[in-house]
Amino acid sequence: MRGANELENASRRDFLRKTAMTGGGLILGLYIDKSGRSAETIAKPSSVSDAGEFILNAFIRIAPNGTVTLISKQPEIGQGIKTSLPMVIAEELEVNWQDVVIIQGDLDPVYGSQSAGGSRSTPTNYDEFHRLGATARTMLIQAAAELWQVSADDLIARDSAVHHPASGRHLSYGQLATNAATLKVPLPESIRLKDPKTYKLLGTRIGGVDNPGIVTGKPLFGIDVQLPGLLYAVYEKSPAFGGKVVSANLDKVKSLPGVRDVFIIEGGNNLKGLLSGVAVVADSTWAAFSARKQLEVIWDEGSVATQSWAGFTATARDRSKQQGTDILRNDGEVELALKQSAKTVEAAYSYPFISHASIEPQNCTAWYKDGAIEIWAPTQNPEAGQKIVSETLGIQKDKITLHITRSGGGFGRRLIPDYIIEAAAIALRVVGPVKLTWSREDDLRHDQFRAGGFHFLRAGINEKGKLIAWHNHFVTFANQVVVDGAPKLELGSGANLSGDEFPGRWIENCRLEQTPLECGIPMGPWRAPRSNVFAWVFHSFIDELAHAAGRDPLEFRLEILGDKGFLPGTGEQGIPYDVNRMKHVLQHVAEQAEWGKKEFPRGKGQGIAFHFSHRGYIAQVAEVTVSKQGKLKVDRVTVSTDIGAQIVNLSGAENQVQGSVVDGLGALMFQELNIENGRIVQSNFDNYPMIRIADAPTKIGVHFLKTDNPVTGLGEPALPPLAPAVCNAIFAAIGIRVRQLPLIKTDLRWS
Structure with missing residues (x-):
């Protein structure tokens, strides 16, 4: 892209100073009302005074020299949004990507929400950015139509120019920008978006706009x-x-x-x-x-100095024998169904507090x-x-x-x-x-940690090997906060179970309860909050049940999903669940991984898992080798994803899935924080190890299933199924069930 290094770290004020001097051009943006909704599309000529009034609202600037500058409003944290969202505008604008310069916008209410979390950046901006690019394209075509005195219907936009096929004439966007800026903005209902079948940029591989600066050590961070x-x-x-x-x-x-x-x-x-x-x-x-x-x-x-992980563990065990503080779901007759089951299975799963440990403290x-x-x-x-x-x-x-x-x-x-x-x-x-x-020690010891947790599970299987009862008592963590002058317990981020969680809506006899333990440990969202641990617990336990029933784990899962079709959101999350989409990715990943078609010797095995997280439907199959000495190697991970109708940037999307797999494996294998006397024991990477290249999967296969559904994000949904897929593969390989994280706490040696 032209001029990227010059402007990559510019503030809007810098941008104004650099661009106001050029004169002319088209600036286009959206006013956002206080509720965060787009109110109207506007455009003005870019004189110095107009630029001073309008530049804070602008997303698009087209200069007379043909440079197209797009402002990226969402924070870039490595998820690729600084590249992918401008790609949406550029696609509709019919601009040559080489003509594009992207700069990071500062915080400004005219942009609406600027947070980057929960894989929401793409779904909340995708449609609006399409409309914004299409509006600019429409105005440029209209400017050319007026200059040539022809109908706009006879013109097409392509490669940063407007063309008149009948006469062979064309005008570059730079030549049209000043005229386009004087036009009245068309009404939204008159804007025609491109047919996705004609996309030339979206779905291709585009390198991150900051990549050259990163590899050459530019001051970006x-x-x-x-x-x-x-x-x-x-x-x-x-x-x-x-x-x-x-x-x-x-x-x-x-x-x-x-x-x-x-x-x-x-x-x-x-x-x-x-x-x-x-x-x-x-x-x-x-x-x-x-x-x-x-x-x-x-x-x-x-008082926090009296708190410890050992103390929390003992308290959780005691509380698990009592009724939960909060009953989240209580369907059917769980105790009766358990008594009538042909086989019952009980298990306790636990996981520790962990740190984000981002490379930049x-x-x-x-x-x-x-x-x-x-x-x-x-x-x-x-x-x-x-x-x-x-x-x-x-x-x-x-x-x-x-x-x-x-x-x-x-x-x-x-x-x-x-x-x-x-x-x-x-x-x-x-x-x-x-x-x-902050030092690395500060970063590890004063993080906003992913909360630990304890799940005490029971389930019943009938004589046909069908799951008929499920009970989960989740002992979790909460901080005391003051709300309206009164103290209350606030569950930590990711430490709250929802009645919507799988398999809550699928089992006729299902009881989900939750008990918070008060603690003074700061807690915050960790990649795919809730899902990153709940997927491991639920799909590991479901795997236990499949084996206890003598059933194929894939078949067992498909039976649980059943034919419910579309489930509306009913619990705290309030997110609907499309069962057919999940069955589709589950069956697809099984086919791609040749599930059930391979013979494995002892020490090698396959495991399968799926999870619905942050609007994404993801299934994974892991193949592992466990040596007799207990050394684990993940040989292959196959991932099938359904995140809607369009992959924005194929390169970025693959990177997010592969990164999720590696990130999830690192947390699964090594990461644990111990708490003693109200403080974190670990201090640096020598006692809080990160995953190394030798431990990463040998092969990660990524498959995107395009479906007729809204586009969603990908920074988080691909992480949760990794842990249960690997742990289920370990069981298939050596018959040892992992119920405590990290993996290094489980002896995997076998003979």
Whole structure:
């Protein structure tokens, strides 16, 4: 793409300065009302004054030299949205991709929601971006029709130009831009979208727009931000969650080389906000980190210091014998059905707290001056960052400018703005800009963790081998929060079971109950919240039941799915479930993986699983080898996906599925955080290992099934089925059932 390096990190103000000087051109955008809905499409000529008024609303600019600049409003965290969403506009616009420059938009309410999480970026913007590109194309065609005095119906747009086939004439978009900008915008109902059969860009392989900058070390990420006079900060918090500073040796640390200031910030009780700590501000990151080692802080650690994973485990076991605090589903007569079953199976599954461990640790740069604050942050949720700064520090929102930088991974971690409010609070005490950088130890020990959990399961099978009863008592975790002045327990993100969860709506006799354990551990969304662990539990247990019934695991699952067709959302999630779509991907993955057609010696096996997550229907088959010494190797993973009618960027889509498989396998095999005395024991990658190349699957086969359904996202749905598919394959290979994560806690040796 032309000019990508020049503008890749430009703010809208930079963009205005660079483009206003060119004169002429077409700027097109959408006004978004306060509810986040598109209100109207607008266009204006790009004079300096008009650009100053309109550029904050613009998504598209077509300059007289033919350059097409598209603004990407969603944060880019590695999911490829900075490339794929502009591709949607470019497809409808009929623009040559080589003519496109993409810049990251800052936080601005005219864009509507700018958060990137829950695989929602594509489904919430896909249709609107089609309409936006088609509107610009329509206006360019109309401009050419008026210049040539012909009917617009006789013209076509192709390769960044409008063509008149009858005469062979054509005009480039650059030549038409100024005229197009003077036209009245057509009504939405008059806009004709392209037939998907004619797409030339969507569905092809397009490299990420930032890829050249990444591989050449360009400063794209939050941690790369540099400003004149920049100072550097670290923030020491209590090793026990939520602890408060009693005292610290501030004067000694202030006297150390390169240190500008050291001060205590009182903070509050919000585990997702500004907690008590000591800030060290210095001339360099090294000076700040070095001075921090000399800090001596006395902490009031509070009651959380009595909490431990061992204690939680014992309490969960005791609570499992009692009735759950919350009854989420209670269909039929579960106890009677269990008594009448030909065979009953009981099992307890558990999984630990884990960290996001994104490669770029949390960081944020802030500059407070004249009652306003400017922020540069690698965030998934810029609105939340602005909100917490406003509410905590009393700065009006219109005085908060937030620049969205690229993030070096997120996986849900950067939806929580704790690091943003820390940087902003430090900036209030500093003259000039200051960059807060978390160490790797900070990142592991002060994460917003994926919650651990305990599932106590019972199920009944009749004499025909059919599942007739299901009972799950889920013991989970919650934080105490204050709502309207009153304390209440708030379940951790991903720590709440829904009555909609499979197989809740499929079993005639089904009881789902939930008991929260109060804890002081901060919890946040981790890639595919809920689904990332529920899929492992449910589909591992279903596999147990299939084997107990002497049934083929695929056949057993298809029987459970049955012929229910389309199930409306009824529980907390409220999301409908298309059974036929799931059966389709399940049967497809079995066919692609040659399920049941291979003979495996002992030590090798196949496992199958599926899950509906974030609107995506995904099924996977894993093939594994387990050596007699217990060494696991995942030989092959086959993935079939149904995420709707269109793959936007085939390269990005394959990357997301393959990345989900590798990410899910790493968490399954190795990742575990132990909690002692209210604090995380692990501190760095030496005792919190990440997956290495040697442990990655030898082969990952990815299959996309196009269906006549709305397009959805792909950053999360492909992860959940991986863990149960691998664990079920382990059982098929050596007869050992994995009921505790991570895998390294289970002895897989066999003889």
